[in-house]
Amino acid sequence: MPSETVRFAAIGLNHAHIYGQTNLLVRAGAELVAFYAAEPDLAAQYGRTYPQATQVSDPRAILEDPSIHLIISAAIPDERAPLGIAAMRHGKDYMADKPGFTTLAQLDEARRVQAETGRIYSICFSERFENAATVRAGELARSGAIGTVVQTIGLGPHRVNLTARPPWFFQRSRFGGIINDIGSHQADQFLFFTGATRADVVTAQVANYRHPQYPEFDDFGDVLLRGVTPEGLEVSGYIRVDWHTPDGLGTWGDGRLIVLGTEGYIEVRKNIDIAGRPGGNHLFLVDQKGTHCVDCSDVALPYGPSLVYDILHRTETAMPQEHCFLASELVLRAEAAAHRLK
16 A cells, blocks of 8 residues: 555435435544546536545546546446446445345456455445444444343435436335335344354245335335354344335434344334434343443544555454355345336
């Protein structure tokens, strides 16, 4: 690595998650140097937000710049893997918004190219990486606060905001389906909290209950996963995702995580504590001694600094590479096998 400062660039700004991806790297001391977007309006907004970055007219100017270490992207989902593969072949590390893939064929090629090049293919699972309560929950679970983790329940409801969505949002081939898109967060958390390194899809189902005008769109999905830890313990995970958040809720979705252990459990209310405490990042711990509301105001978010460290030192402290790929594989397989509810 020629420098102790990670230089990065953005290609593909189609989802607003690109701002969170950018900010977590800037907070970690990385330098944003360039960006590309085919859409003038998206490029203009990003350029106003980050005037230090140079807009380029061709993504090859970024791919072929040897001084750039990392490319980040929130492109249309089906474009993310081809870009990441190109980035790795150009000797660069890569961080995609979720989902990082829309087909198993994309995942297979990324696995092969990553193994050949040794580059990092990371996915920003922001519901874990950028949520203080979930980070603290991970610290508590890893410390043994609830015994051995045996199950996770992840709920990912979202508000659909139909009028604000671009056409690709309703095209399954472009976003990969509801389980692949939203459920990737919950698959990541299942693997992380249980420690499973092998896992399979037990069952999955999807439905389009309220949006018949968009026949390729699903607004409900759920999945049951079974995993195995390195110690041979079998664990389970349940995922439910939907686009049914009512307008009366004061945030885009009442995301929840329940982590069950042999000595207690943790509940994370990520964005809102309905009819309760204000704000987000609510963590509740129940153990053999009582019930506890855990303060998360001082939690450091480690993903950005850890990824910068990994780029500089060729380590896997932010997220093991196989964890990233397995979380993606699980939701792709669940999507492909899902029974369609009528």
